[in-house]
Amino acid sequence: MPGRGSREKQFRTAFRRFLSFTANQSPASIPPMRTVRVSLGDRSYNIHVGNGLLPRLGEYCRQSKLGERCAVITDSNVAPHYADRTIRALRQGGFVPKVVTIVAGEGSKSLKAVAECYDQLAAHRLERRSFVIALGGGVVGDLAGYVAATYLRGISLVQVPTTLLSQVDSSVGGKVGINLKSGKNLVGAFHQPKVVICDLDTLATLPTREYRAGFGEVIKYGLIKDAELFCRLEKELGDLLNRNPSKLINVVARCCAIKAEIVAADEMENGLRKILNFGHTIGHAIETVFGYDKYLHGEAISIGQVAAAHLSARLTELEPKSVSRLRELLERAGLPVSVNLSTKQRDALFDAMRLDKKVTAGEVKFVLASRIGEVVWDRKASDAEIRGALDAVKPAA
Numbered sequence: 239m240p241g242r243g244s245r246e247k248q249f250r251t252a253f254r255r256f257l258s259f260t261a262n263q264s265p266a267s268i269p270p271m272r273t274v275r276v277s278l279g280d281r282s283y284n285i286h287v288g289n290g291l292l293p294r295l296g297e298y299c300r301q302s303k304l305g306e307r308c309a310v311i312t313d314s315n316v317a318p319h320y321a322d323r324t325i326r327a328l329r330q331g332g333f334v335p336k337v338v339t340i341v342a343g344e345g346s347k348s349l350k351a352v353a354e355c356y357d358q359l360a361a362h363r364l365e366r367r368s369f370v371i372a373l374g375g376g377v378v379g380d381l382a383g384y385v386a387a388t389y390l391r392g393i394s395l396v397q398v399p400t401t402l403l404s405q406v407d408s409s410v411g412g413k414v415g416i417n418l419k420s421g422k423n424l425v426g427a428f429h430q431p432k433v434v435i436c437d438l439d440t441l442a443t444l445p446t447r448e449y450r451a452g453f454g455e456v457i458k459y460g461l462i463k464d465a466e467l468f469c470r471l472e473k474e475l476g477d478l479l480n481r482n483p484s485k486l487i488n489v490v491a492r493c494c495a496i497k498a499e500i501v502a503a504d505e506m507e508n509g510l511r512k513i514l515n516f517g518h519t520i521g522h523a524i525e526t527v528f529g530y531d532k533y534l535h536g537e538a539i540s541i542g543q544v545a546a547a548h549l550s551a552r553l554t555e556l557e558p559k560s561v562s563r564l565r566e567l568l569e570r571a572g573l574p575v576s577v578n579l580s581t582k583q584r585d586a587l588f589d590a591m592r593l594d595k596k597v598t599a600g601e602v603k604f605v606l607a608s609r610i611g612e613v614v615w616d617r618k619a620s621d622a623e624i625r626g627a628l629d630a631v632k633p634a635a
Protein backbone atom coordinates (compact mmCIF):
# COMPACT_ATOMS: atom_id res chain seq x y z
CA MET A 239 0.00 0.00 0.00
CA PRO A 240 1.47 3.42 -0.84
CA GLY A 241 2.08 5.57 2.26
CA ARG A 242 0.90 9.15 2.85
CA GLY A 243 4.22 10.63 1.62
CA SER A 244 4.08 8.64 -1.58
CA ARG A 245 0.45 9.70 -2.24
CA GLU A 246 1.40 13.38 -1.74
CA LYS A 247 4.30 12.93 -4.18
CA GLN A 248 1.94 11.40 -6.76
CA PHE A 249 -0.52 14.25 -6.24
CA ARG A 250 2.26 16.90 -6.59
CA THR A 251 3.51 15.27 -9.83
CA ALA A 252 -0.02 15.12 -11.26
CA PHE A 253 -0.67 18.75 -10.28
CA ARG A 254 2.62 19.90 -11.89
CA ARG A 255 1.64 18.04 -15.09
CA PHE A 256 -1.78 19.70 -15.01
CA LEU A 257 -0.19 23.17 -14.60
CA SER A 258 2.22 22.62 -17.49
CA PHE A 259 -0.66 21.30 -19.67
CA THR A 260 -2.82 24.36 -18.99
CA ALA A 261 0.16 26.71 -19.51
CA ASN A 262 0.79 25.18 -22.97
CA GLN A 263 -2.84 25.17 -23.98
CA SER A 264 -4.09 28.71 -24.30
CA PRO A 265 -7.84 28.70 -24.99
CA ALA A 266 -7.08 30.09 -28.46
CA SER A 267 -4.96 27.03 -29.35
CA ILE A 268 -7.83 24.59 -28.80
CA PRO A 269 -10.47 25.20 -31.48
CA PRO A 270 -13.85 25.19 -29.77
CA MET A 271 -16.20 22.36 -30.62
CA ARG A 272 -19.88 21.80 -29.92
CA THR A 273 -21.43 18.36 -29.83
CA VAL A 274 -25.15 17.87 -30.35
CA ARG A 275 -26.72 14.49 -29.63
CA VAL A 276 -29.53 13.08 -31.75
CA SER A 277 -31.34 10.78 -29.32
CA LEU A 278 -32.81 7.81 -31.16
CA GLY A 279 -32.23 4.88 -28.79
CA ASP A 280 -29.61 2.49 -30.13
CA ARG A 281 -29.38 4.58 -33.32
CA SER A 282 -28.41 7.75 -31.44
CA TYR A 283 -25.47 9.70 -32.78
CA ASN A 284 -23.39 12.82 -32.33
CA ILE A 285 -23.10 15.88 -34.53
CA HIS A 286 -19.71 17.51 -33.98
CA VAL A 287 -19.51 21.16 -35.01
CA GLY A 288 -16.22 23.07 -35.02
CA ASN A 289 -13.00 23.92 -36.83
CA GLY A 290 -10.21 21.48 -37.68
CA LEU A 291 -12.38 18.36 -37.45
CA LEU A 292 -11.71 16.74 -40.85
CA PRO A 293 -8.15 15.65 -39.95
CA ARG A 294 -9.70 13.78 -37.00
CA LEU A 295 -12.24 11.91 -39.12
CA GLY A 296 -10.44 8.57 -38.62
CA GLU A 297 -10.74 8.99 -34.84
CA TYR A 298 -14.48 9.66 -35.03
CA CYS A 299 -15.01 6.66 -37.32
CA ARG A 300 -13.04 4.47 -34.90
CA GLN A 301 -15.25 5.67 -32.04
CA SER A 302 -18.26 4.59 -34.10
CA LYS A 303 -16.78 1.07 -34.37
CA LEU A 304 -17.01 0.85 -38.14
CA GLY A 305 -15.47 -1.85 -40.38
CA GLU A 306 -12.19 -1.37 -42.22
CA ARG A 307 -13.25 -0.78 -45.82
CA CYS A 308 -15.08 2.36 -46.79
CA ALA A 309 -16.07 4.49 -49.78
CA VAL A 310 -15.89 8.27 -49.72
CA ILE A 311 -18.62 9.51 -52.05
CA THR A 312 -17.93 13.09 -53.07
CA ASP A 313 -18.36 15.35 -56.10
CA SER A 314 -16.21 17.05 -58.70
CA ASN A 315 -16.29 20.40 -56.81
CA VAL A 316 -15.42 19.07 -53.39
CA ALA A 317 -12.91 16.33 -54.31
CA PRO A 318 -10.08 18.69 -55.38
CA HIS A 319 -10.24 20.48 -52.01
CA TYR A 320 -10.92 17.73 -49.49
CA ALA A 321 -10.62 14.19 -50.92
CA ASP A 322 -6.89 13.82 -50.15
CA ARG A 323 -7.26 15.14 -46.61
CA THR A 324 -10.16 12.80 -46.01
CA ILE A 325 -8.27 9.78 -47.31
CA ARG A 326 -5.26 10.68 -45.16
CA ALA A 327 -7.39 11.02 -42.04
CA LEU A 328 -9.10 7.69 -42.71
CA ARG A 329 -5.82 5.86 -43.36
CA GLN A 330 -4.43 7.30 -40.12
CA GLY A 331 -7.44 5.78 -38.39
CA GLY A 332 -6.57 2.37 -39.90
CA PHE A 333 -9.29 2.36 -42.60
CA VAL A 334 -9.07 1.31 -46.26
CA PRO A 335 -10.88 4.02 -48.21
CA LYS A 336 -11.76 4.46 -51.87
CA VAL A 337 -12.95 7.73 -53.40
CA VAL A 338 -16.02 7.74 -55.65
CA THR A 339 -16.43 11.11 -57.40
CA ILE A 340 -19.74 12.06 -58.97
CA VAL A 341 -20.45 15.04 -61.21
CA ALA A 342 -21.37 18.06 -59.05
CA GLY A 343 -24.99 19.20 -59.27
CA GLU A 344 -28.58 18.17 -58.59
CA GLY A 345 -28.52 16.05 -61.79
CA SER A 346 -26.49 13.46 -59.88
CA LYS A 347 -29.35 12.73 -57.51
CA SER A 348 -30.45 10.09 -60.02
CA LEU A 349 -30.92 6.34 -60.32
CA LYS A 350 -28.07 6.34 -62.86
CA ALA A 351 -25.62 7.87 -60.35
CA VAL A 352 -26.84 5.40 -57.68
CA ALA A 353 -26.07 2.46 -60.02
CA GLU A 354 -22.60 3.88 -60.76
CA CYS A 355 -21.87 4.15 -57.02
CA TYR A 356 -23.04 0.54 -56.41
CA ASP A 357 -20.59 -0.70 -59.06
CA GLN A 358 -17.72 1.17 -57.44
CA LEU A 359 -18.63 -0.10 -53.98
CA ALA A 360 -18.69 -3.66 -55.31
CA ALA A 361 -15.33 -3.14 -57.07
CA HIS A 362 -13.84 -1.99 -53.74
CA ARG A 363 -15.34 -5.11 -52.08
CA LEU A 364 -17.42 -3.27 -49.50
CA GLU A 365 -19.15 -5.71 -47.15
CA ARG A 366 -21.77 -5.55 -44.39
CA ARG A 367 -19.50 -3.86 -41.82
CA SER A 368 -18.07 -1.42 -44.37
CA PHE A 369 -19.34 2.12 -44.54
CA VAL A 370 -19.96 5.08 -46.80
CA ILE A 371 -18.74 8.61 -46.10
CA ALA A 372 -20.75 11.41 -47.70
CA LEU A 373 -18.23 14.22 -48.26
CA GLY A 374 -19.97 17.23 -49.77
CA GLY A 375 -23.20 19.19 -49.83
CA GLY A 376 -26.84 18.17 -49.87
CA VAL A 377 -26.72 16.36 -53.21
CA VAL A 378 -23.79 14.18 -52.12
CA GLY A 379 -25.34 13.55 -48.70
CA ASP A 380 -28.69 12.52 -50.14
CA LEU A 381 -27.21 10.33 -52.89
CA ALA A 382 -24.46 8.73 -50.77
CA GLY A 383 -26.99 8.21 -47.98
CA TYR A 384 -29.37 6.45 -50.34
CA VAL A 385 -26.54 4.27 -51.63
CA ALA A 386 -25.60 3.38 -48.02
CA ALA A 387 -29.24 2.71 -47.13
CA THR A 388 -29.69 0.20 -49.95
CA TYR A 389 -26.31 -1.40 -50.74
CA LEU A 390 -26.26 -4.91 -49.23
CA ARG A 391 -29.65 -3.94 -47.68
CA GLY A 392 -27.97 -1.14 -45.78
CA ILE A 393 -24.48 -0.34 -44.54
CA SER A 394 -23.28 2.38 -42.18
CA LEU A 395 -23.11 6.03 -43.15
CA VAL A 396 -20.94 8.91 -41.93
CA GLN A 397 -21.93 12.42 -42.97
CA VAL A 398 -19.20 15.01 -43.54
CA PRO A 399 -21.19 17.99 -44.84
CA THR A 400 -19.12 20.72 -46.49
CA THR A 401 -21.81 23.32 -47.24
CA LEU A 402 -23.67 25.49 -44.76
CA LEU A 403 -26.99 24.09 -45.97
CA SER A 404 -25.97 20.48 -45.51
CA GLN A 405 -24.37 21.20 -42.11
CA VAL A 406 -27.54 22.69 -40.65
CA ASP A 407 -30.08 20.50 -42.40
CA SER A 408 -29.63 17.67 -44.87
CA SER A 409 -26.81 15.78 -43.11
CA VAL A 410 -28.89 15.45 -39.94
CA GLY A 411 -32.03 13.39 -39.48
CA GLY A 412 -31.56 10.45 -41.84
CA LYS A 413 -33.57 11.54 -44.87
CA VAL A 414 -31.74 10.29 -47.97
CA GLY A 415 -32.92 9.99 -51.53
CA ILE A 416 -32.86 10.91 -55.17
CA ASN A 417 -35.04 12.79 -57.65
CA LEU A 418 -37.24 11.54 -60.45
CA LYS A 419 -38.13 13.62 -63.50
CA SER A 420 -41.58 14.07 -61.98
CA GLY A 421 -40.40 15.43 -58.66
CA LYS A 422 -37.75 15.99 -56.04
CA ASN A 423 -36.78 13.30 -53.51
CA LEU A 424 -39.52 10.95 -54.68
CA VAL A 425 -37.36 7.87 -54.05
CA GLY A 426 -35.62 7.56 -50.70
CA ALA A 427 -35.29 6.13 -47.23
CA PHE A 428 -34.70 7.04 -43.62
CA HIS A 429 -31.12 6.02 -42.85
CA GLN A 430 -29.50 7.69 -39.85
CA PRO A 431 -25.75 8.33 -39.95
CA LYS A 432 -23.37 6.97 -37.29
CA VAL A 433 -21.84 10.40 -36.78
CA VAL A 434 -21.97 13.83 -38.44
CA ILE A 435 -18.78 15.90 -38.71
CA CYS A 436 -19.42 19.58 -39.49
CA ASP A 437 -15.96 21.03 -40.04
CA LEU A 438 -16.55 24.77 -40.39
CA ASP A 439 -13.14 25.12 -42.10
CA THR A 440 -14.66 23.49 -45.19
CA LEU A 441 -16.98 26.48 -45.61
CA ALA A 442 -13.94 28.62 -46.56
CA THR A 443 -13.92 27.21 -50.10
CA LEU A 444 -17.68 27.50 -50.60
CA PRO A 445 -18.64 29.98 -53.36
CA THR A 446 -20.54 33.02 -52.03
CA ARG A 447 -23.81 32.06 -53.71
CA GLU A 448 -23.75 28.55 -52.20
CA TYR A 449 -22.82 29.92 -48.78
CA ARG A 450 -25.67 32.42 -48.84
CA ALA A 451 -28.11 29.73 -49.94
CA GLY A 452 -27.46 28.01 -46.59
CA PHE A 453 -29.17 30.93 -44.88
CA GLY A 454 -32.44 29.82 -46.48
CA GLU A 455 -32.42 26.93 -44.00
CA VAL A 456 -30.72 28.81 -41.13
CA ILE A 457 -33.37 31.55 -41.14
CA LYS A 458 -36.08 28.87 -41.38
CA TYR A 459 -34.99 27.45 -37.99
CA GLY A 460 -35.49 30.82 -36.35
CA LEU A 461 -38.86 31.23 -37.98
CA ILE A 462 -40.21 27.77 -37.07
CA LYS A 463 -38.81 27.25 -33.58
CA ASP A 464 -36.62 29.94 -32.09
CA ALA A 465 -37.57 33.62 -32.04
CA GLU A 466 -34.34 34.41 -30.18
CA LEU A 467 -32.28 32.82 -32.98
CA PHE A 468 -34.29 34.87 -35.50
CA CYS A 469 -33.41 38.10 -33.63
CA ARG A 470 -29.77 37.02 -33.34
CA LEU A 471 -29.69 36.48 -37.11
CA GLU A 472 -31.16 39.94 -37.68
CA LYS A 473 -28.38 41.37 -35.48
CA GLU A 474 -25.39 39.24 -36.53
CA LEU A 475 -26.13 38.60 -40.20
CA GLY A 476 -23.21 40.80 -41.35
CA ASP A 477 -20.67 38.81 -39.27
CA LEU A 478 -22.23 35.54 -40.33
CA LEU A 479 -22.09 36.46 -44.02
CA ASN A 480 -18.39 37.26 -43.44
CA ARG A 481 -18.04 33.69 -42.10
CA ASN A 482 -16.98 34.85 -38.62
CA PRO A 483 -16.04 31.51 -36.96
CA SER A 484 -17.14 32.32 -33.41
CA LYS A 485 -20.59 33.48 -34.55
CA LEU A 486 -20.89 30.64 -37.02
CA ILE A 487 -20.21 27.81 -34.58
CA ASN A 488 -23.02 28.97 -32.30
CA VAL A 489 -25.53 29.36 -35.11
CA VAL A 490 -24.69 26.04 -36.82
CA ALA A 491 -24.80 24.19 -33.49
CA ARG A 492 -28.10 25.85 -32.58
CA CYS A 493 -29.70 24.87 -35.91
CA CYS A 494 -28.44 21.29 -35.47
CA ALA A 495 -29.80 21.22 -31.91
CA ILE A 496 -33.24 22.33 -33.12
CA LYS A 497 -33.23 19.70 -35.84
CA ALA A 498 -31.95 17.01 -33.42
CA GLU A 499 -34.79 17.76 -31.00
CA ILE A 500 -37.42 17.58 -33.74
CA VAL A 501 -36.02 14.38 -35.29
CA ALA A 502 -35.76 12.71 -31.87
CA ALA A 503 -39.43 13.51 -31.25
CA ASP A 504 -40.72 12.46 -34.69
CA GLU A 505 -38.13 10.61 -36.76
CA MET A 506 -40.56 9.38 -39.44
CA GLU A 507 -42.34 12.69 -39.95
CA ASN A 508 -45.76 11.69 -38.70
CA GLY A 509 -46.33 15.11 -37.13
CA LEU A 510 -43.88 17.60 -35.64
CA ARG A 511 -41.07 16.94 -38.15
CA LYS A 512 -43.29 18.41 -40.84
CA ILE A 513 -42.45 21.86 -39.49
CA LEU A 514 -38.99 21.51 -41.08
CA ASN A 515 -40.80 21.76 -44.41
CA PHE A 516 -41.83 25.38 -43.90
CA GLY A 517 -41.50 27.02 -47.33
CA HIS A 518 -40.67 23.68 -48.97
CA THR A 519 -44.03 22.87 -50.62
CA ILE A 520 -43.79 25.87 -52.93
CA GLY A 521 -39.95 25.81 -52.83
CA HIS A 522 -39.68 22.23 -54.12
CA ALA A 523 -42.28 22.97 -56.79
CA ILE A 524 -40.21 25.96 -57.95
CA GLU A 525 -37.16 23.69 -58.22
CA THR A 526 -39.15 21.17 -60.26
CA VAL A 527 -40.65 23.80 -62.59
CA PHE A 528 -37.27 25.40 -63.28
CA GLY A 529 -35.52 22.05 -63.74
CA TYR A 530 -33.24 22.20 -60.63
CA ASP A 531 -30.84 24.49 -62.53
CA LYS A 532 -32.00 28.04 -62.02
CA TYR A 533 -32.36 28.01 -58.25
CA LEU A 534 -30.27 26.41 -55.53
CA HIS A 535 -32.39 24.64 -52.90
CA GLY A 536 -31.81 27.41 -50.33
CA GLU A 537 -32.88 30.02 -52.88
CA ALA A 538 -36.05 28.17 -53.89
CA ILE A 539 -37.12 27.71 -50.27
CA SER A 540 -36.40 31.38 -49.61
CA ILE A 541 -39.12 32.29 -52.13
CA GLY A 542 -41.24 29.42 -50.78
CA GLN A 543 -40.96 30.80 -47.23
CA VAL A 544 -42.05 34.27 -48.25
CA ALA A 545 -45.03 32.76 -50.08
CA ALA A 546 -45.83 30.56 -47.05
CA ALA A 547 -45.60 33.61 -44.80
CA HIS A 548 -48.13 35.47 -46.96
CA LEU A 549 -50.39 32.42 -46.83
CA SER A 550 -49.91 32.36 -43.05
CA ALA A 551 -50.91 36.01 -42.71
CA ARG A 552 -54.12 35.11 -44.56
CA LEU A 553 -54.89 31.85 -42.72
CA THR A 554 -53.40 32.29 -39.22
CA GLU A 555 -52.75 35.24 -36.93
CA LEU A 556 -49.26 35.96 -38.36
CA GLU A 557 -48.78 39.72 -38.38
CA PRO A 558 -47.89 41.47 -41.67
CA LYS A 559 -44.89 42.96 -39.79
CA SER A 560 -43.50 39.44 -39.28
CA VAL A 561 -43.90 38.67 -43.01
CA SER A 562 -41.84 41.80 -43.75
CA ARG A 563 -39.18 40.84 -41.17
CA LEU A 564 -38.80 37.42 -42.80
CA ARG A 565 -38.64 38.86 -46.30
CA GLU A 566 -36.09 41.51 -45.24
CA LEU A 567 -33.82 39.01 -43.49
CA LEU A 568 -33.82 36.65 -46.47
CA GLU A 569 -33.16 39.57 -48.80
CA ARG A 570 -30.27 40.82 -46.65
CA ALA A 571 -28.80 37.31 -46.88
CA GLY A 572 -28.75 37.80 -50.66
CA LEU A 573 -31.57 35.35 -51.32
CA PRO A 574 -34.37 35.75 -53.88
CA VAL A 575 -37.77 36.59 -52.40
CA SER A 576 -39.82 36.79 -55.59
CA VAL A 577 -40.34 34.72 -58.72
CA ASN A 578 -41.68 35.49 -62.17
CA LEU A 579 -43.99 32.72 -63.36
CA SER A 580 -45.70 32.51 -66.74
CA THR A 581 -49.23 31.08 -66.79
CA LYS A 582 -47.78 27.79 -68.02
CA GLN A 583 -45.21 27.74 -65.20
CA ARG A 584 -47.94 28.49 -62.64
CA ASP A 585 -49.92 25.48 -63.86
CA ALA A 586 -46.78 23.35 -63.75
CA LEU A 587 -46.13 24.59 -60.20
CA PHE A 588 -49.59 23.43 -59.06
CA ASP A 589 -48.98 20.03 -60.74
CA ALA A 590 -45.61 19.73 -58.99
CA MET A 591 -47.16 20.62 -55.60
CA ARG A 592 -49.75 17.87 -56.05
CA LEU A 593 -46.95 15.35 -56.69
CA ASP A 594 -45.06 16.40 -53.58
CA LYS A 595 -44.51 13.72 -50.91
CA LYS A 596 -46.35 15.93 -48.43
CA VAL A 597 -49.66 15.48 -50.29
CA THR A 598 -52.19 13.17 -48.59
CA ALA A 599 -55.44 12.06 -50.22
CA GLY A 600 -54.68 14.48 -53.04
CA GLU A 601 -54.63 17.46 -50.68
CA VAL A 602 -51.70 19.85 -50.54
CA LYS A 603 -51.05 20.73 -46.90
CA PHE A 604 -48.92 23.59 -45.67
CA VAL A 605 -46.78 24.48 -42.69
CA LEU A 606 -47.87 27.96 -41.66
CA ALA A 607 -46.37 30.40 -39.17
CA SER A 608 -48.53 31.81 -36.41
CA ARG A 609 -45.72 34.07 -35.16
CA ILE A 610 -41.94 34.17 -35.48
CA GLY A 611 -40.69 31.06 -33.68
CA GLU A 612 -43.98 29.16 -33.90
CA VAL A 613 -45.63 27.23 -36.71
CA VAL A 614 -48.56 24.90 -37.26
CA TRP A 615 -48.69 22.10 -39.81
CA ASP A 616 -51.17 20.15 -41.98
CA ARG A 617 -53.07 23.32 -42.90
CA LYS A 618 -55.16 23.18 -46.04
CA ALA A 619 -55.24 26.08 -48.47
CA SER A 620 -57.52 26.52 -51.46
CA ASP A 621 -56.11 27.03 -54.95
CA ALA A 622 -57.29 30.64 -54.78
CA GLU A 623 -55.39 31.19 -51.51
CA ILE A 624 -52.26 29.61 -52.97
CA ARG A 625 -52.63 31.82 -56.06
CA GLY A 626 -52.87 34.83 -53.74
CA ALA A 627 -49.59 33.82 -52.05
CA LEU A 628 -47.91 33.43 -55.46
CA ASP A 629 -49.16 36.89 -56.46
CA ALA A 630 -47.51 38.24 -53.32
CA VAL A 631 -44.13 36.90 -54.46
CA LYS A 632 -44.38 38.28 -57.98
CA PRO A 633 -41.55 40.72 -58.67
CA ALA A 634 -42.64 44.36 -58.40
CA ALA A 635 -43.48 45.72 -61.88
Ligand code: GLY
Pocket residue numbers: 407408410411413511514515
Ligand atom coordinates in the same frame (compact mmCIF):
# COMPACT_ATOMS: atom_id res chain seq x y z
N1 GLY B 1 -35.09 18.66 -44.45
C1 GLY B 1 -36.28 18.32 -43.76
C2 GLY B 1 -36.13 17.13 -42.87
O1 GLY B 1 -35.05 16.60 -42.70
O2 GLY B 1 -37.12 16.68 -42.34
